[in-house]
Amino acid sequence: MKRLLAIALVLSLNGCALWEAYNLAHFDPNEYRIVTEIRTDASLYKDQCPDAVVSKANAQAIYLKTQLFENYSEQIPYNSNSIKASKELNNIAKGLKERYAGKDPVSPMFCKLKFESIEHSAQTMQHVLGNRPR
Amino acid sequence: MSLDNIQSQLAEIVNSGDPTFANFATQINQIVEQAKSGQMSNAEVAEILRDAQSQLVILEEMSDLALKEKLNVAINALIMIASVV
Numbered sequence: 001m002k003r004l005l006a007i008a009l010v011l012s013l014n015g016c017a018l019w020e021a022y023n024l025a026h027f028d029p030n031e032y033r034i035v036t037e038i039r040t041d042a043s044l045y046k047d048q049c050p051d052a053v054v055s056k057a058n059a060q061a062i063y064l065k066t067q068l069f070e071n072y073s074e075q076i077p078y079n080s081n082s083i084k085a086s087k088e089l090n091n092i093a094k095g096l097k098e099r100y101a102g103k104d105p106v107s108p109m110f111c112k113l114k115f116e117s118i119e120h121s122a123q124t125m126q127h128v129l130g131n132r133p134r
Numbered sequence: 135m136s137l138d139n140i141q142s143q144l145a146e147i148v149n150s151g152d153p154t155f156a157n158f159a160t161q162i163n164q165i166v167e168q169a170k171s172g173q174m175s176n177a178e179v180a181e182i183l184r185d186a187q188s189q190l191v192i193l194e195e196m197s198d199l200a201l202k203e204k205l206n207v208a209i210n211a212l213i214m215i216a217s218v219v
Contacts, residue, residue, distance in 0.1 A: 084195045085192045085195040088189075091188055095181050107178060113168065131200065
């Protein structure tokens with residue numbers, strides 16, 4: 001009876017969602033570590049925004065990590081949500097790096113809000129990636 | 135649409151009862167306040183608001199992934215039950 005109930009429950013779920021969920025990428029300590037580093041760096045860098053020289057270097061540094069995160073995530077099978085999110089996170093960081101590389105001065109407020117966007121997004125991802133099945 | 139109109143819409147989301155989107159709307163409201171105070175150029179404000187769209191995508195993807203994680207736990211539990219009985 002229990003076996004029948006279990007089979008009935010499994011069959012009642014959407015096939016595609018079921019397949020994706022069943023094959024879901026497991027917890028990856030490297031992926032988790034990189035996103036934790038991004039969050040931590042962004043939380044420290046946002047306080048350094050009044051110093052434009054330091055912030056330009058910080059913008060470059062965080063972009064290297066978000067790029068690393070995107071590249072790392074994209075080859076993990078059954079990882080589509082993380083791949084899309086890592087691309088968005090990298091785009092946020094890329095915008096800051098490019099603005100510091102441009103001619104116009106970058107306002108400390110813009111720098112602070114950018115690092116806060118990165119920090120909040122990385123924190124959201126860290127929470128979910130940390131709950132991946134072991 | 136004026137900045138004041140945008141802020142009243144954001145206030146509705148803040149009071150919507152959904153903690154995730156309420157926090158998000160609060161963040162956007164802070165950005166609008168910064169834009170009003172003139173501490174950023176228009177181009178910078180536009181980019182910060184585009185980032186807000188990226189953050190929404192990240193929230194959506196992570197919310198979907200969190201559901202799949204729960205489903206994964208349930209499926210494995212069902213398989214265990216089915217194989218034991």
